[in-house]
Amino acid sequence: MPALKRIRRCGLSSALVSALLATVSLHAEVRVLKNFTLIDGTGRPPVPQAAMVIDNGRITWIGPVSQLKAPAGAETTDLTGKFVMPGIIDLHVHLGATIDLTQDAKNQTPENFEKNLKKYASYGVTTVLSMGTDPDLVFRIRDEQHAGRPSEARVYTAGQGFVFKNGYGGLVGVNQPVATVAEIEPAVAAQAAKKVDFIKLWMDDELGTMPKMPYEMSAAIIASAKKHGLRTLAHIFYLADAKKLTEQGIAGFVHSVRDQPVDQALIDAMKKHGVWQEAATLSREESMYAYGITPSFINDPFFVRGVSPEVIRLLSSPDRQKTISSAPHYGQYPKFAAMAKQNFKKLVDAGVKYGMGTDTGPPGRFAGYGDHWELSAMVDAGLTPMQVIVAATRSGAEFLSAKDLGTLEKSKWADLVVLDANPLDNIRNTRAINSVYIAGKPVQ
Ligand SMILES: [Zn+2]
Missing domain, CATH: 3.20.20.140 (Metal-dependent hydrolases)
Incomplete structure (x- = not known):
């Protein structure tokens, strides 16, 4: 870890070093969600077998699971049978x-x-x-x-x-x-x-x-x-x-x-x-x-x-x-x-x-x-x-005027709801909540 050595040589306090490391590890937080049906919020038809990559809370890639290139070390969640909406x-x-x-x-x-x-x-x-x-x-x-x-x-x-x-x-x-x-x-x-x-x-x-x-x-x-x-x-x-x-x-x-x-x-x-x-x-x-x-x-x-x-x-x-x-x-x-x-x-x-x-x-x-x-x-x-x-x-x-919110598209915040049933079949299925993410982190 040469960066850390350089920091130490500069005589920075250990508190600052751990703060910097925390920032580095925060930045390295990458998550993959895959195999869900995507309802992206734009009004476009749902996409079966979708996947998304979330880096530091934002969507960096979204598309068909067949084209997914999962970054090394990403935490992957398989959402087979689930529906994901904003x-x-x-x-x-x-x-x-x-x-x-x-x-x-x-x-x-x-x-x-x-x-x-x-x-x-x-x-x-x-x-x-x-x-x-x-x-x-x-x-x-x-x-x-x-x-x-x-x-x-x-x-x-x-x-x-x-x-x-x-x-x-x-x-x-x-x-x-x-x-x-x-x-x-x-x-x-x-x-x-x-x-x-x-x-x-x-x-x-x-x-x-x-x-x-x-x-x-x-x-x-x-x-x-x-x-x-x-x-x-x-x-x-x-x-x-x-x-x-x-x-x-x-x-x-x-x-x-x-x-x-x-x-x-x-x-x-x-x-x-x-x-x-x-x-x-x-x-x-x-x-x-x-x-x-x-x-x-x-x-x-x-x-x-x-x-x-x-x-x-x-x-x-x-x-x-x-x-x-x-x-x-x-x-x-x-x-x-x-x-x-x-x-x-x-x-x-x-x-x-x-x-x-x-x-x-x-x-x-x-x-x-x-x-x-x-x-x-x-x-x-x-x-x-x-x-x-x-x-x-x-x-x-x-x-x-929240340009980073509202749809599940590249560069937006990963604020989303994972559902056990299709809300397009019956709106009451929005109540079948499996999990909720805000800025890429599960909150429930
Ligand atoms: Zn009121």
Whole structure:
């Protein structure tokens, strides 16, 4: 080992020498996965008998196993009979605030963030966009991840999103509501200084029960964000607000329109301005009425493994179910969920761009499990499993401008899910998780 001798002769400390050696051995980490069926996230047909070489977390070669030239010393995993797809990208989550079924900004500790991000990863969700309810610790987590190779879901964040004073949205203790246009520019500048990935705003009146953000404020937020080089995303419910925000320059909607069918005017405007249906959150709409009874998945091992016994107890409680089912708008939620599905399918068919997002994090919207619920709900809405997989992988990365993520191609990070069954045959097979890799390392 002449390099080491030279280092020693230079009189470097042994600590530095071991650090250098660690770097050398890290660099030498080469893995080969082979004999799987590849679903690469691009939308191309699956490739049977595929193989990939992963060097230091990135894909350096991918193709048919017959052409594989495995580097000497590579750790090889035979995945005969398995299916490999890119890690899932969830474009709408809320991190770290919920323990069991209680949401509180006080829960947003580094430990709970870590636990939450590992939970997503264990369900094959390798990247999340946190939608505007994050404390500042999220920036440190994101920056540490960028500097290395994370072993938990990668974080993008909309920081602290914009809520109208006394209006709907945000998380108490995190979001400082705004009341006037004059407050907006400094508040957007503060978010930009923290290097948020997006600006988020909430435009809703909670079925007429709360004041809604005036349009001159959403216009000011979007304009100010643009000035700082940032795209703005909106929580919406009403068709009229979707139309107005599209005119104002919004980048995407993080929920479906739910009050009435979308019309051609909105479709044309979204296409013209490149506005995304960034997330349809169909599982969120279903979760609004799922807990008025004992949910069908209460004994599903795929659900149970992600929650505490206390969650099972609470979801099974007749008293809690009665409280939920007697809430004032309970009877309307199935109608809103159906409208969300119908509108989403209409936008997809019309060629509006779309990703996958769940709005998981708040009570009853479970990190990881909710993602697979969403994928199934997208198929229920009329999409093909391939459309759903592409939305949840390549399109998610495209929306995030994450050029190293989203598909399994040369030079990308090896963020992937190994499945025991074919998700193109049945989308529920995304739940047949054998293992998950982030940056080439198994995380489950
Ligand atoms: Zn949300």
